[in-house]
Amino acid sequence: MNSISIRALLVRGMLAGLAAGVLALVVAYLLGEPRVDSAIAFEDAHSHEHEMEVVSRSLQSTAGLATGVLVFGVAIGGIAALAFCFALGRTGRFGPRATAMLVSAGALLAVYVVPFLKYPANPPSVGDPDTIGKRTTLYFLMMVLSVLLSVAAVILGKRLAPRLGNWNATVAAGAAFLVLVGLAYEFLPAINEVPKDFPATLLWQFRLSALAIQLTLWTAFGLLFGHLAERHLLPRAAPARDANGAAAPRTAPVG
Incomplete structure (x- = not known):
């Protein structure tokens, strides 16, 4: 694979990562943020020390969340695209779409699921x-x-x-x-x-939401990048044209 193709796939990987980050951001806002608010409320109710907020909670849950998720999406998109360039053709007879999904599934497993099972995500106050x-x-x-x-x-x-x-x-x-x-x-x-009196249901829901964010991110990336990579690597052949410039009719195969 030449350097021009790698550069083009890198750009497509970052774009796919950005788009996947948008979807993950929606999941994070709808599923994750309510659990974070509940955990903060628990901490405030059980703590007598109140520190001054350097960044307001509303800014953290909107602009701060969006910046973090989208930057992360672009970064992992670029890294995964480079891994795709290395894996394509070396993992069996898989096309671009299947290779992209294999890379995404492998990254989800190795980068997140395996560490998560040993050291799961915890909400604030834990x-x-x-x-x-x-x-x-x-x-x-x-x-x-x-x-x-x-x-x-x-x-x-x-x-x-x-x-x-x-x-x-x-x-x-x-x-x-x-x-x-x-x-x-x-x-x-x-x-x-984890504090003994911390709600077990809230902890479970927070960890599931964290897992859902990563699952959305990597699944969306695999699907989007696989489509973009296939269009780049396997472009559709232009139809043949006759002397007048009109598209020549396709003949049916014999037999």
């Missing part, structure tokens, strides 16, 4: 402020491990395929990935700082 650095470090460590193990699983599957066949090689690589992720879960320290 977590000790003194441990935020430790919690952030552990989360990103789990994310990096997940990405590296995913890449290793893909390489392992490709190397086993000639001996075991594609299906058995995929199963073996997937099993190895699960075992290593399980070991990472076991050895990395657990963090549980």
